[in-house]
Amino acid sequence: MSQQLTCTVALVGAGSMGGAVARGIVESGVVGASRVLVADHHEDTRLELVERGMATFPDEASLPVEKADVVVLAVKPQVMDAVMAALRDRVAGALVVSVAAGVSCAAIERALPGARVVRAMPNLPVQVRSGATAVAAGASATPADLDLACELFGALGVACRMGEDQLEVAGSVVGTSPAFFSLFVDTLTRAGVAAGLPSEACRAMLEATMAGCARQLLESGTHPRAYVEGVTSPGGTTAAALRVLEPALFSASFAAVDAANARAAELAGSQPAER
Numbered sequence: 001m002s003q004q005l006t007c008t009v010a011l012v013g014a015g016s017m018g019g020a021v022a023r024g025i026v027e028s029g030v031v032g033a034s035r036v037l038v039a040d041h042h043e044d045t046r047l048e049l050v051e052r053g054m055a056t057f058p059d060e061a062s063l064p065v066e067k068a069d070v071v072v073l074a075v076k077p078q079v080m081d082a083v084m085a086a087l088r089d090r091v092a093g094a095l096v097v098s099v100a101a102g103v104s105c106a107a108i109e110r111a112l113p114g115a116r117v118v119r120a121m122p123n124l125p126v127q128v129r130s131g132a133t134a135v136a137a138g139a140s141a142t143p144a145d146l147d148l149a150c151e152l153f154g155a156l157g158v159a160c161r162m163g164e165d166q167l168e169v170a171g172s173v174v175g176t177s178p179a180f181f182s183l184f185v186d187t188l189t190r191a192g193v194a195a196g197l198p199s200e201a202c203r204a205m206l207e208a209t210m211a212g213c214a215r216q217l218l219e220s221g222t223h224p225r226a227y228v229e230g231v232t233s234p235g236g237t238t239a240a241a242l243r244v245l246e247p248a249l250f251s252a253s254f255a256a257v258d259a260a261n262a263r264a265a266e267l268a269g270s271q272p273a274e275r
Helices: 016-027 043-051 077-087 105-111 124-128 143-154 164-175 177-194 199-220 224-230 237-268
Strands: 009-012 036-039 055-057 070-073 095-098 116-122 131-137 157-161
Touching (some): 070 143, 077 105, 095 143, 131 164, 143 157, 199 224
Parallel strands (some): 095 116
């Protein structure tokens, strides 16, 4: 269990990401349930969080953000302006953490005068506390603010600090990677079925293998390239397969990240970051 913090956290939005943050910080023990305040429009969601010991409110207007040390904005980018307008005069002096893609720290700082702003970009596996979050500080945030944001999101997996200019690229790589990994399992399952394996058994074995490889890499600290070499015998079946797979996977991975980065830039109205 993580060391429990004494801060109060208010969350605006408890959808797939906001709900994952609320549940994760409570389940990990990093923040006590009684110190988590959540605003969400959906009654079923509020009731579920109340059962977990959190206090809930129907909207951001009724959320007592004045009592919070940290305010997490877990809403879609298209509603950020309305949410920030409702909070504008109530969060001065608070740490505001936004998970909205494409909304810069500077824009949030302008909309919320006096707030100290950090952006976080988590990916989907934070829902099972095994995800990854890129964290960047705005001009108003202190080193202690960044530490606190990393502690909160570190309870959901791993949190890595970086510059704000790297956040969108992190989204293009880490944010999309759950889809890539899932696609690889699905594609290998299809290949296994085509070669004669039962679909259900093939998928189960591949999913277990993916989880096992991830665990070994995390626990051992082995570099992925060394891991590949460790399971590849000279002249063996893995070596034969890698001769076909690696060039295609290499070029496709670079092209996929470039495509995701370009689309993120289009959505943000800017140019893609150069690699």
